[in-house]
Amino acid sequence: GDSVTQMEGPVTLSEEAFLTINCTYTATGYPSLFWYVQYPGEGLQLLLKATKADDKGSNKGFEATYRKETTSFHLEKGSVQVSDSAVYFCALGPRGNEKLTFGTGTRLTIIP
């Protein structure tokens, strides 16, 4: 079945550091890929998405590129802020299927 493997956290970085959170997936067909973010006390919010190979999703300074050859969708940000502290989830949604398969989440803490 489909699965998503995410790097384990927690991850602690200093403000303005470079961020990478790794995500790889296993799926049949050609899924869409997503990153969701969950701020403390809030629901998951869609951060960015990519629907086909080589697409780059971007939002709020975060980027992720759909790499079919390595089945990866790593999340990156060049300079993190304290406000980026949250839990980040990688997910996939197979085409024609609305079900989302999530990774285990990575807790990110940014210290001033």
Added chain:
Amino acid sequence: GAVVSQHPSRVICKSGTSVKIECRSLDFQATTMFWYRQFPKQSLMLMATSNEGSKATYEQGVEKDKFLINHASLTLSTLTVTSAHPEDSSFYICSAKNQGTGYEQYFGPGTRLTVT
């Protein structure tokens, strides 16, 4: 826009009782809603897909008689945990799919259920 609310945000109930959790799409119509369960430090596990006006589709291993789902309108789905036991204690999250926006789902803030 695209706000999903859940009520209650926290609930404590005694073992053997039932508890109902509501999921509402506040500013859009949702023909499909999803119910997830999140264990501490673990991922979201899809429990069931709720379609307005029809029976929910449960994932393998989820007891449909224990987790009753009703999606009576385009803006409301309910999850009732019947005869709750301590092992049902968890964080329950719903999401709603906005008609016509592709794969994007909008998530509620979650409900923390504690069964004593």
